[in-house]
Amino acid sequence: MSQIDDGAAREVERERVEVSAIGDLFDERLADVRAQLARVLASPPGSAGEAYEREVTAGRLAGEARRLEGAEDGLVFGRIDLADGTVLRIGRLGLHRDSDDMPVLVDWRAEAARPFYEATPVHPMGLRRRRHLRLAGRTVVGVSDELLDGSAPTGQDVVADGPLTAALQERRTGRMGAAVATLQAEQDAIVRSSHRGVTVVQGGPGTGKTVVALHRAAYVLYAFPKAAEHGVLVLGPNARFLDYICQVLPSLGENDVVLATCEELAGVVPGAADPFEVARLKGSAALADALGAVVRSRQAPSGDFTVRVGQEWMRLPDGDVAQARETARTSGLAHNRARRLFKELLVDALVRELARSGAEALELIDAQVTQLTGLDLDRVAAADLRRLGVDGPPATGADEFDADAVRADLLDDDLLERAVEDLWPRLTPGEVVRTLLTDADALPAYLRQFTDDQRALLRRTPGAPWTDADVPLLDEAASLVDGPPEHVFGHVVVDEAQELTAMQWRMIVRRCPGRSMTLVGDFAQAGPTTVALDWKEALGPHLGRRFDLRTLTVSYRTTQEILAVTEDLLARIAPDRPPIRSIRRGEAPRTLAAAPESLVTTLVRELRAQGAAYPDELIGVVCADGRTEQLAAAGIEQYARLVPASQARGLEFDAAVVVDPDEITAARPGGERDLYVALTRATKRLCTITVPSAG
Numbered sequence: 001m002s003q004i005d006d007g008a009a010r011e012v013e014r015e016r017v018e019v020s021a022i023g024d025l026f027d028e029r030l031a032d033v034r035a036q037l038a039r040v041l042a043s044p045p046g047s048a049g050e051a052y053e054r055e056v057t058a059g060r061l062a063g064e065a066r067r068l069e070g071a072e073d074g075l076v077f078g079r080i081d082l083a084d085g086t087v088l089r090i091g092r093l094g095l096h097r098d099s100d101d102m103p104v105l106v107d108w109r110a111e112a113a114r115p116f117y118e119a120t121p122v123h124p125m126g127l128r129r130r131r132h133l134r135l136a137g138r139t140v141v142g143v144s145d146e147l148l149d150g151s152a153p154t155g156q157d158v159v160a161d162g163p164l165t166a167a168l169q170e171r172r173t174g175r176m177g178a179a180v181a182t183l184q185a186e187q188d189a190i191v192r193s194s195h196r197g198v199t200v201v202q203g204g205p206g207t208g209k210t211v212v213a214l215h216r217a218a219y220v221l222y223a224f225p226k227a228a229e230h231g232v233l234v235l236g237p238n239a240r241f242l243d244y245i246c247q248v249l250p251s252l253g254e255n256d257v258v259l260a261t262c263e264e265l266a267g268v269v270p271g272a273a274d275p276f277e278v279a280r281l282k283g284s285a286a287l288a289d290a291l292g293a294v295v296r297s298r299q300a301p302s303g304d305f306t307v308r309v310g311q312e313w314m315r316l317p318d319g320d321v322a323q324a325r326e327t328a329r330t331s332g333l334a335h336n337r338a339r340r341l342f343k344e345l346l347v348d349a350l351v352r353e354l355a356r357s358g359a360e361a362l363e364l365i366d367a368q369v370t371q372l373t374g375l376d377l378d379r380v381a382a383a384d385l386r387r388l389g390v391d392g393p394p395a396t397g398a399d400e401f402d403a404d405a406v407r408a409d410l411l412d413d414d415l416l417e418r419a420v421e422d423l424w425p426r427l428t429p430g431e432v433v434r435t436l437l438t439d440a441d442a443l444p445a446y447l448r449q450f451t452d453d454q455r456a457l458l459r460r461t462p463g464a465p466w467t468d469a470d471v472p473l474l475d476e477a478a479s480l481v482d483g484p485p486e487h488v489f490g491h492v493v494v495d496e497a498q499e500l501t502a503m504q505w506r507m508i509v510r511r512c513p514g515r516s517m518t519l520v521g522d523f524a525q526a527g528p529t530t531v532a533l534d535w536k537e538a539l540g541p542h543l544g545r546r547f548d549l550r551t552l553t554v555s556y557r558t559t560q561e562i563l564a565v566t567e568d569l570l571a572r573i574a575p576d577r578p579p580i581r582s583i584r585r586g587e588a589p590r591t592l593a594a595a596p597e598s599l600v601t602t603l604v605r606e607l608r609a610q611g612a613a614y615p616d617e618l619i620g621v622v623c624a625d626g627r628t629e630q631l632a633a634a635g636i637e638q639y640a641r642l643v644p645a646s647q648a649r650g651l652e653f654d655a656a657v658v659v660d661p662d663e664i665t666a667a668r669p670g671g672e673r674d675l676y677v678a679l680t681r682a683t684k685r686l687c688t689i690t691v692p693s694a695g
């Protein structure tokens with residue numbers, strides 16, 4: 001064994017001892033939390049209050065146990081040695097011993113860990129050395145050091161291959177892993193940014209936008225307690241993508257982040273998908289105005305309010321109804337809540353009317369009696385009272401008008417409730433959207449700016465299931481009729497943010513009143529429902545034009561060779577985009593040609609060959625959406641993950657086989673962007689199967 005190897009082995013052994021001691025402390029903590037939880041669950045609650053408290057404590061302890069369990073794998077991954085000799089070990093979470101001032105393990109998000117990610121030889125940030133630890137289970141199996149202060153390596157430094165290279169060489173599992181040990185400085189600067197407003201992260205495929213987004217979510221929870229209190233939401237484009245990223249946050253010790261798609265956020269399960277041209281129209285902000293107009297059209301449009309009160313019909317003057325409508329509308333309350341105010345105002349007007357007509361009726365009776373008998377009833381009554389020894393006005397009599405009682409009765413009155421319902425009906429979100437999209441007159445009335453053809457596309461068949469593009473409309477309608485969503489978040493992270501329509505942005509903004517967001521995406525990868533061309537255009541109407549824009553420039557997924565073959569395509573779809581560079585090298589991409597009838601055979605042969613040569617690797621087959629069924633029926637899923645091009649955004653495989661690029665390009669408008677996404681999914685090998693046309 002060489003001297004260097006001896007030195008490395010010695011260092012590995014030293015680290016093993018330290019890391020094993022940290023592991024013991026971790027076990028103690030976990031055992032302690034589990035024991036506390038068991039005790040709490042075993043203690044019988046006395047009162048309802050105690051039962052509630054017990055539940056809260058049990059929930060907190062169970063959460064803590066989950067947090068610890070999630071972070072166990074790869075718990076310790078780094079160490080920094082400061083120039084003054086201080087040593088800090090960096091891990092997925094922080095650990096202290098009560099007896100010690102110095103932490104045993106520093107949470108990667110703590111300020112003290114920042115130099116681990118950001119120090120360079122030019123800016124060593126007080127470090128002499130940065131060390132990465134490689135673990136198998138809990139055992140340290142390798143260390144690699146970088147010296148940052150310009151000093152020469154000693155026998156205790158193991159200057160070796162970078163840990164990033166090792167991380168990138170790991171095979172793909174179909175689930176994304178955390179990059180917490182190897183976050184790069186440009187990524188870390190975004191993750192740790194103190195900016196609390198809107199941060200936008202753009203960058204080509206594989207530049208780590210998702211990595212940054214997820215680590216940012218974990219950082220916000222750690223560093224911004226106020227945002228953490230309200231919770232963090234990570235929004236992804238579809239369930240497949242959420243499944244791909246779902247393990248990252250738990251492995252960073254965070255289980256409290258809500259991962260959702262727009263559909264899940266709205267609590268609507270769509271039964272169908274709209275064709276993109278319909279989805280694009282439904283995504284327009286004009287729909288929000290139209291839905292607002294539909295709701296307003298149901299708010300006392302006629303102004304006529306006639307109701308039977310007791311034995312009589314009463315009609316309120318139009319002015320009273322109009323005033324009640326205006327007051328209810330401008331109250332800032334949503335339709336169904338404003339309805340209560342509207343009803344109360346009508347009842348007030350009715351009570352006034354009843355008081356006035358009651359007084360008038362009495363005066364009329366008095367006048368008639370005086371005319372017939374010559375008696376002034378008021379005077380007679382006063383004289384009678386004096387004779388009885390009672391002075392002053394008569395005591396409150398049973399026939400005096402009791403406005404409060406009348407008001408309460410009217411508010412409870414069924415007939416009145418029915419009359420209000422006619423004028424200002426309670427609405428459901430579904431009813432509002434149905435009215436706009438199904439009523440023959442509604443579309444021309446409320447979407448005048450659309451052409452006849454566009455309105456025809458929007459028209460909905462009665463009874464049809466809700467579609468994915470209806471979801472933000474239903475959510476908008478819900479906010480119009482029932483008010484803003486109950487569940488809001490302190491910080492929202494949106495991945496593939498270029499995909500969101502204006503209506504989807506409205507949904508998200510409604511759930512983030514503090515406007516604290518991290519949005520990551522790439523317009524060169526935008527799908528066909530995206531109308532905006534850049535962030536300013538996409539975000540301006542919803543979040544204003546001020547946001548912190550960061551650009552990632554290095555691809556950690558897509559190899560140099562794959563980027564080279566997509567250069568022309570990128571120049572066509574995003575002419576202003578400077579090409580990104582990759583730190584990965586791989587095989588030259590291959591192209592196979594297959595006649596339409598032999599496409600499946602060619603694909604299966606290719607997958608079998610790749611499976612035999614690289615048995616542990618994950619292969620993704622990306623094809624036009626319309627081709628998926630045929631390939632699934634041919635059993636492609638025994639060899640590879642089969643992904644329709646529309647759902648490939650954000651995913652990653654060791655190898656990708658792209659089936660019939662022309663078909664992908666032709667399948668939807670902006671199909672070249674779908675193809676760009678498909679071609680940039682592989683970390684190692686790309687094979688494209690073309691199907692030359694018969695002509």
Ligand SMILES: Nc1ncnc2c1ncn2[C@@H]1O[C@H](COP(=O)(O)OP(=O)(O)OP(=O)(O)O)[C@@H](O)[C@H]1O
Pocket residue numbers: 164167168176177178179182183184187203204205206207208209210211212522525556557649650651652
């Ligand atoms: N600092 C890092 N350390 C280790 N791996 C990294 C790092 N940054 C990115 N990666 C890896 O690079 C790959 C691509 O990252 P990611 O999916 O975040 O890119 P992206 O920009 O979101 O891509 P896309 O535009 O295709 O959605 C992933 O496997 C990720 O784990």
